[in-house]
Amino acid sequence: MAMSGAGGTPGGIGEFLLGFVLAVAGGWLLMNQVVVSGGHWNLWGYNSFGLSLAPFVIGVAMLFFNGKSVVGWLLLIGGLVIVIAGVIANLQIYFRPTSLFQTLLMLVMLFGGIGLLARSLRAAGPAR
Known part of the structure; x- marks a missing residue:
């Protein structure tokens, strides 16, 4: 049996692992900046x-x-x-104040990692 790449495709395992690490780290950093709190269930001023x-x-x-x-x-x-x-x-969901650089870094890590994951799972074929 021949060993294949990520997801049974000829894609690269290293590319898959790098994409996975980037996506997880970017997602964790982004979610770490979000604050979630509960509100009140009010109907005409009553709980x-x-x-x-x-x-x-x-x-x-x-x-x-x-x-x-x-x-x-x-x-x-x-x-x-x-x-x-x-x-x-x-x-009630709030995004903690953070710098633009940190926000862009989180988004690039998250979506760049997802892009690398998708590219590693794509079957290699003729370039279009």
Whole structure:
């Protein structure tokens, strides 16, 4: 059996590893600059997180009574979607102040690494 390159293609393994390291390092540095905090679940000035759990709790109760209840499954799944959407909608995401050079360096590492990964996995063929 002949040994092939990255992904079974004749691409270079060294190029693949360099691209992987660059993409991981650039992604980590970029995500390290992001601050995520939670917001408040307010509905007309009141905390509404408990209200968003109502369909989920009712669905769980219905499924404990009858595990084949279609309405119970719909309430359970709908309640989970409401909770997950509410958590995502109430996130506050900030990019920490950083220099333009550092930001460009992070982006070049991330997307340059992704480009090297893609090029190493491409099957070698005639140049177009």
